[in-house]
Amino acid sequence: MATISSLGIGSGLDLSGLLDQLEDAENEKLTPITEQKESYQTKLSAFGTLESSLSSLRDAVSKLSDPETFTAVTSSMTGDAVAVSTTGEAVAGRYQVDVTQLAQAQSQASNTIFDSKSDELGISGTLALSVGDGDAVSIDYAEGDSLEDIRDAINGADAGASASIVNDGNSYRLVLTSEKTGTDSEISLSGDTDAFGFSTTVEAQDAQLTVNGISITSQSNTVEEALQGVTLNLTSTTSGAETLTVSQDTESMTEAVKAFVDAYNSFQSTADNLTSYDAESDTAGTLLGNSTMRSIESRLRSALSFGTSDGTYNMLSDLGIERQLDGTLEADDDKLNEAIASNSDAVSQFFAGVDGEGGFAASVDDTMGTILDDGGLLEIATDGIDATLERLDERYTRTQESITATIERYRTQFSQLDQLVSQMNSTSDYLTQQFESLNAQLNQ
Structure with missing residues (x-):
C-alpha cells in the first residue's frame, strides 16, 4: 500500500491537529525554564543598573580624595593682553602685570x-x-x-x-x-x-614684563612660575599695568562636595526602586530581599558614619551633611559654605586625609572596592547568575530535544494509525460492496 504523506489523508481523522495540540502541550514544559531565565536576566540587568550608579558615586568620592580639589583657585585679569591659568599651588592675592614686549621668533x-x-x-x-x-x-x-x-x-x-x-x-x-x-x-x-x-x-626677541614692579624676561610668551602656580600667556603688550586677581575657588570645592551628595542620593534612589514593593499592585522590585543588595546598603551606611578624632571636622554632620530618614543625604548650604570659606584646609583633611590617607573619601573608596572591584560583591553575585543562566540554557536545550523526540514518536505512531485505519476503511468498503452484491443476487 502506498505511504500516506500527510496525516489524516488515509483515515479522514484530524491527526495533524491532534499532533499540533500534543506539541503545544509538550512545549509547555519549556515555559517554566523560560520564565526562570527571564527572571535571572532581569536580575542581572538590575545589578548592571546598580553598578552604574555605584561607579558614579565612586567617581564623586575620588574627586574628594584629591587634596587639589580643596586648594583650587580662580583667577581674573582686568585686560585682554594676558590669559591666565593656575594650579592649586597658586597663592591668593592681587598682582600688577605690565607687558612691554612680546617674545618673537627670528x-x-x-x-x-x-x-x-x-x-x-x-x-x-x-x-x-x-x-x-x-x-x-x-x-x-x-x-x-x-x-x-x-x-x-x-x-x-x-x-x-x-x-x-x-x-x-x-x-x-x-x-x-x-x-x-x-x-x-x-x-x-x-x-x-x-x-x-x-x-x-x-629679530629674535624675548618677552619683557613686570609683575608688581619686578622685571621678568622670558624666552616664550608662555611665562611659567613668574608667580607660583600661575602661568601667564602673553597675547599683546599692555598700555599700562593690568591687575591679576587670584582667589580661592570655593565654588568648585562646594560643587565637589555637593556632587558626592547628589551621587549618593542617586544611588539611594536606584536602590529604593530595585527593592520597592507596591502593595496595591502586589509588585516587588527586582532585588527586594536580595542578600547582596542588603549587604551593599549596609556597608555604605556604615561608610557614611565615618568619624575621626583628628582635625577640626570629624564627621559629615560637622560640615552640614546629614542623613535623612529616607536614607538620602541633605547638605546645609550655609554650614558647608562657611566651613569651606573659613578653613578649606580642615575640610580637605577630613575628606582627603593627610597625604591621601586617613580621610573620609579613602574610607568610602575602600568600601566601594569591596563592592565593585574584582572579587567584590557585585562580581560574585553576577557570576552566580551567569552560571545559573548557563545551566538553564543547557536544561532548555535538553528539554527541547526531548520534546522533539516525543513529537517525532507521536508522528510515527499517528502515521501508522492513519495507514491502519485507511486499510480498515478499504476492507470495510470492500465487504460492504460484496454484501450488497450478494443481497441483490438473493433477492433475484
Missing part, C-alpha cells in the same frame, strides 16, 4: 630671488643649519633640485627651524623661521650659503 630670508619655485636651480652645495645651542644639521642640495625641494629638505631635517617660500609678487624667496621664540633660539647658517645670501628679516 626669521631669515634669502636675498637671492628666484624666478620659479619648481624649476631646477642648477646650484649645489650643503647648508649647515643650527638653532640656539643645538647641533648643526647638514642639508645637501643638488643642481637638479628646485626651491621646493630645498624647502622640503630643510623641513624634513628637524633642525629646529622651518622653511617656507614667499612670493613677493614678482619672484620667490626662501624664508627660514625658528620654531621657538626668544634670543636663545636664533638661527645660525654656515656652509654653502652664498647662493642664497640669507639676512635677518625678523
Whole structure:
C-alpha cells in the first residue's frame, strides 16, 4: 500500500491537529525554564543598573580624595593682553602685570630671488643649519633640485627651524623661521650659503614684563612660575599695568562636595526602586530581599558614619551633611559654605586625609572596592547568575530535544494509525460492496 504523506489523508481523522495540540502541550514544559531565565536576566540587568550608579558615586568620592580639589583657585585679569591659568599651588592675592614686549621668533630670508619655485636651480652645495645651542644639521642640495625641494629638505631635517617660500609678487624667496621664540633660539647658517645670501628679516626677541614692579624676561610668551602656580600667556603688550586677581575657588570645592551628595542620593534612589514593593499592585522590585543588595546598603551606611578624632571636622554632620530618614543625604548650604570659606584646609583633611590617607573619601573608596572591584560583591553575585543562566540554557536545550523526540514518536505512531485505519476503511468498503452484491443476487 502506498505511504500516506500527510496525516489524516488515509483515515479522514484530524491527526495533524491532534499532533499540533500534543506539541503545544509538550512545549509547555519549556515555559517554566523560560520564565526562570527571564527572571535571572532581569536580575542581572538590575545589578548592571546598580553598578552604574555605584561607579558614579565612586567617581564623586575620588574627586574628594584629591587634596587639589580643596586648594583650587580662580583667577581674573582686568585686560585682554594676558590669559591666565593656575594650579592649586597658586597663592591668593592681587598682582600688577605690565607687558612691554612680546617674545618673537627670528626669521631669515634669502636675498637671492628666484624666478620659479619648481624649476631646477642648477646650484649645489650643503647648508649647515643650527638653532640656539643645538647641533648643526647638514642639508645637501643638488643642481637638479628646485626651491621646493630645498624647502622640503630643510623641513624634513628637524633642525629646529622651518622653511617656507614667499612670493613677493614678482619672484620667490626662501624664508627660514625658528620654531621657538626668544634670543636663545636664533638661527645660525654656515656652509654653502652664498647662493642664497640669507639676512635677518625678523629679530629674535624675548618677552619683557613686570609683575608688581619686578622685571621678568622670558624666552616664550608662555611665562611659567613668574608667580607660583600661575602661568601667564602673553597675547599683546599692555598700555599700562593690568591687575591679576587670584582667589580661592570655593565654588568648585562646594560643587565637589555637593556632587558626592547628589551621587549618593542617586544611588539611594536606584536602590529604593530595585527593592520597592507596591502593595496595591502586589509588585516587588527586582532585588527586594536580595542578600547582596542588603549587604551593599549596609556597608555604605556604615561608610557614611565615618568619624575621626583628628582635625577640626570629624564627621559629615560637622560640615552640614546629614542623613535623612529616607536614607538620602541633605547638605546645609550655609554650614558647608562657611566651613569651606573659613578653613578649606580642615575640610580637605577630613575628606582627603593627610597625604591621601586617613580621610573620609579613602574610607568610602575602600568600601566601594569591596563592592565593585574584582572579587567584590557585585562580581560574585553576577557570576552566580551567569552560571545559573548557563545551566538553564543547557536544561532548555535538553528539554527541547526531548520534546522533539516525543513529537517525532507521536508522528510515527499517528502515521501508522492513519495507514491502519485507511486499510480498515478499504476492507470495510470492500465487504460492504460484496454484501450488497450478494443481497441483490438473493433477492433475484
